[in-house]
Amino acid sequence: MTLYHFGNCLALVYIPYHLTYKYSGLSEYGAFWKCIQAGGIYILTQLCKMLILATFFPTSDSSLNGQVDMFGEILKATVDVADVFGLYLVLSGIPGKGHAKLLTAGLGWAGAEAVLTRFLLLWIGARGAEFDWKYIQKSLESNINLVQHITTGSLVWLWTRHDLKKSLVPVVSTMLLLASYRSLIVDLFLANTDFGAWTSLAIKAGYTLGLALPTLKIYAGIAASIGIF
Amino acid sequence: MFYEADEISEIFKGVLPVYLLFILPIILVISPCGAAHEFPVYRMHQFELHGVARGCKSAAVNLEVRSISSWRTQRHCVISRIGNLTSLSLHKLAENTGALLIVLPKNLATASSKEREVLSDIEVHGLTTEIDVPIYFALWTPDIEKILGDIDTGSSPEKGSSAWNAMIRSFSSNGYQIVVNTNKPYPRSDAVITSIQGKLPGLGVEEKLPTIVIVTHYDANGVAPDLSYGADSNGSGVIALLEIIRIFSHLYSSKRSHAPVNLVFLLASGGKYNFQGSKKWLEDQLDVTDATLLQDVHFVLCLDSIGQDNLYMHVSKPPKEGSSLHEFQKIITATRKSGVDIVHKKINLADEILAWEHERYSIRRLPSATLSSLKNHKDPMRGTILDVSESVNPATLARNIEDIATTLARYIYNVSGSSQALSSHMTVDEEVVKTWLDFLCSHPRAAPLLTDKNNPLVKSLIDTMSRFLVDVKTSALVADKRDPDFVFYDSSQAVCHIYNVKPALFDLFLTVQITAYLAVVHQIILRMPLIYDMMVPSVKKVKSQ
Numbered sequence: 001m002t003l004y005h006f007g008n009c010l011a012l013v014y015i016p017y018h019l020t021y022k023y024s025g026l027s028e029y030g031a032f033w034k035c036i037q038a039g040g041i042y043i044l045t046q047l048c049k050m051l052i053l054a055t056f057f058p059t060s061d062s063s064l065n066g067q068v069d070m071f072g073e074i075l076k077a078t079v080d081v082a083d084v085f086g087l088y089l090v091l092s093g094i095p096g097k098g099h100a101k102l103l104t105a106g107l108g109w110a111g112a113e114a115v116l117t118r119f120l121l122l123w124i125g126a127r128g129a130e131f132d133w134k135y136i137q138k139s140l141e142s143n144i145n146l147v148q149h150i151t152t153g154s155l156v157w158l159w160t161r162h163d164l165k166k167s168l169v170p171v172v173s174t175m176l177l178l179a180s181y182r183s184l185i186v187d188l189f190l191a192n193t194d195f196g197a198w199t200s201l202a203i204k205a206g207y208t209l210g211l212a213l214p215t216l217k218i219y220a221g222i223a224a225s226i227g228i229f
Numbered sequence: 230m231f232y233e234a235d236e237i238s239e240i241f242k243g244v245l246p247v248y249l250l251f252i253l254p255i256i257l258v259i260s261p262c263g264a265a266h267e268f269p270v271y272r273m274h275q276f277e278l279h280g281v282a283r284g285c286k287s288a289a290v291n292l293e294v295r296s297i298s299s300w301r302t303q304r305h306c307v308i309s310r311i312g313n314l315t316s317l318s319l320h321k322l323a324e325n326t327g328a329l330l331i332v333l334p335k336n337l338a339t340a341s342s343k344e345r346e347v348l349s350d351i352e353v354h355g356l357t358t359e360i361d362v363p364i365y366f367a368l369w370t371p372d373i374e375k376i377l378g379d380i381d382t383g384s385s386p387e388k389g390s391s392a393w394n395a396m397i398r399s400f401s402s403n404g405y406q407i408v409v410n411t412n413k414p415y416p417r418s419d420a421v422i423t424s425i426q427g428k429l430p431g432l433g434v435e436e437k438l439p440t441i442v443i444v445t446h447y448d449a450n451g452v453a454p455d456l457s458y459g460a461d462s463n464g465s466g467v468i469a470l471l472e473i474i475r476i477f478s479h480l481y482s483s484k485r486s487h488a489p490v491n492l493v494f495l496l497a498s499g500g501k502y503n504f505q506g507s508k509k510w511l512e513d514q515l516d517v518t519d520a521t522l523l524q525d526v527h528f529v530l531c532l533d534s535i536g537q538d539n540l541y542m543h544v545s546k547p548p549k550e551g552s553s554l555h556e557f558q559k560i561i562t563a564t565r566k567s568g569v570d571i572v573h574k575k576i577n578l579a580d581e582i583l584a585w586e587h588e589r590y591s592i593r594r595l596p597s598a599t600l601s602s603l604k605n606h607k608d609p610m611r612g613t614i615l616d617v618s619e620s621v622n623p624a625t626l627a628r629n630i631e632d633i634a635t636t637l638a639r640y641i642y643n644v645s646g647s648s649q650a651l652s653s654h655m656t657v658d659e660e661v662v663k664t665w666l667d668f669l670c671s672h673p674r675a676a677p678l679l680t681d682k683n684n685p686l687v688k689s690l691i692d693t694m695s696r697f698l699v700d701v702k703t704s705a706l707v708a709d710k711r712d713p714d715f716v717f718y719d720s721s722q723a724v725c726h727i728y729n730v731k732p733a734l735f736d737l738f739l740t741v742q743i744t745a746y747l748a749v750v751h752q753i754i755l756r757m758p759l760i761y762d763m764m765v766p767s768v769k770k771v772k773s774q
């Protein structure tokens with residue numbers, strides 16, 4: 001039954017990606033190759049991030065005595081801003097029109113992440129004779145990440161628009177910061193409380209949804225005004 | 230998602246190489262899968278003595294884990310704390326379950342009286358017969374505590390509960406699978422029992438002098454060989470022997486105190502297996518024509534478990550007035566403040582198993598006695614895993630050794646009077662005793678574990694004896710091929726894996742849940758345009774901009 005369980009987890013991770021690809025109209029544009037390109041840029045970005053982390057942030061034993069080195073953690077999380085540049089590169093480098101452009105970038109990015117971070121984990125973990133809810137939770141988390149990356153992509157796109165209303169610029173900037181520091185904020189929050197794994201998953205989902213809905217609202221507004229449908 | 234299979238196959242054809250389809254499943258099959266709980270377990274002792282098989286017969290386990298209250302069939306392995314067992318339930322378990330894993334307290338020295346009672350019951354009764362199911366022992370860890378807690382709550386459905394409850398429970402229950410991968414226990418044909426002998430020749434012509442033999446066995450015994458540290462039985466005897474050797478080698482090295490008595494020391498093994506080491510040594514010494522070592526033996530003194538307050542002198546027949554043993558008994562009673570009681574037990578020739586080591590010598594008509602703190606030869610403390618180094622007080626042991634050494638010295642030099650008359654080297658240092666005790670108890674000392682010729686413990690014992698004695702020899706005893714007196718078995722220790730498993734039904738249930746979830750996601754993605762339209766500001770507003 002372990003292979004069966006592996007199949008369960010795999011379905012949970014990858015079917016939402018496929019559904020998004022299929023029913024959001026990307027398949028009609030033949031955007032598969034573009035998604036792969038976005039994924040390639042994701043890999044490059046991660047490599048750069050790793051290089052920076054390895055060079056400038058030597059493993060500190062700050063968390064040895066239970067104390068979290070706040071400043072170091074914030075600096076480390078700042079490296080995640082590279083993701084925003086990566087997404088910007090994807091958006092500017094990959095041709096596309098309207099909604100499809102954003103979806104391609106987000107889906108390719110999140111898809112590459114899901115393949116690279118989840119597959120090996122499930123492969124080794126979920127196939128063991130031992131059952132652990134962890135793998136189901138990781139699979140669900142990657143679904144949340146899909147929404148998160150599409151949102152971040154949209155925010156980056158909005159931020160680069162010159163015809164964004166002046167009053168919305170600080171809102172978009174703040175949301176962009178919140179999106180790129182998401183893992184730090186959520187992790188810090190969870191470290192100071194003792195929620196179970198399921199609650200923390202719900203908190204992550206809530207955080208992502210809290211960013212995604214306003215973003216969609218702003219995007220819809222600007223898209224309507226410049227005539228993307 | 231599978232409606233348009235063309236496209237999926239297109240993806241594979243166009244982008245992913247087709248061979249991945251074949252390679253991935255192969256890698257899947259060979260990829261490793263680890264267990265979360267892994268800890269060492271110690272198998273119950275298995276051995277044969279005089280052709281009678283004793284202890285636990287089998288080793289491999291691959292069964293479902295159940296608690297002591299919820300097991301039903303032979304397909305279950307029961308895990309229980311030793312305190313939760315009783316001798317009655319144990320008997321039932323050993324006959325009807327598939328396997329038994331007994332959790333011992335983390336520190337055996339702090340075991341409660343109930344735990345001690347159950348354990349000694351297993352040790353006394355379990356090791357006299359053959360048991361078919363594998364019985365393992367594990368020391369307490371937090372991991373095991375968690376498993377114990379889980380199997381206690383997730384026990385099988387009670388009779389009154391409804392079918393629905395039973396079903397829910399079968400979905401949600403946390404099952405465990407225990408796997409102990411070992412080979413079938415195999416008799417060790419190369420098992421060697423090594424006894425070490427050495428002597429201090431007396432002043433004069435060696436062959437014409439009387440001899441005193443001091444014997445002790447150095448192996449330990451217990452329900453699991455790998456947990457048998459045997460501090461009192463018989464680490465204390467070994468320490469006493471080594472200290473007596475040290476004292477008398479010092480006395481004999483000076484001309485003034487070199488007595489006309491030969492001292493022979495024997496560190497025998499196999500003491501828990503009907504004193505095989507002594508038996509072999511006696512055969513070697515007596516059954517050859519030019520035997521000189523045991524020609525004029527005053528007495529043979531065996532030391533066995535002398536780490537407690539009392540000392541008893543066990544003899545096979547009461548020593549006659551005027552005999553050397555009687556003399557020795559008189560002196561030791563005078564030396565010890567609390568006195569030494571004589572315990573007289575006739576040798577039961579009908580029983581193949583001898584009670585004390587001196588009986589081996591008494592049978593061969595050598596005057597002999599055993600000194601022990603235990604009054605009864607059936608005392609469970611003579612072979613238990615509870616006999617760890619904390620159970621012996623070094624101060625008490627040092628005092629006992631000093632008394633025995635003083636008695637010997639008085640006997641040899643024929644002095645009577647206060648103990649102060651003896652050399653200052655007669656004192657036994659408590660620190661030295663403690664160091665020896667820690668050393669001897671640092672490794673399990675069951676005879677099956679010491680059968681290797683180059684065993685470091687045996688080597689260091691030989692080294693220590695050669696430092697003080699002359700003519701140090703080892704005699705290796707290998708059991709007879711056709712009719713062995715003793716047979717040891719391997720795989721006394723194994724690694725136990727415990728997997729957290731869910732019933733097969735649970736995976737199906739999970740699939741249903743995942744399908745439902747994916748259906749919801751599908752619907753949301755399909756309705757995305759509607760959600761989007763709701764977000765789009767009304768046309769008026771757009772125009773006004």
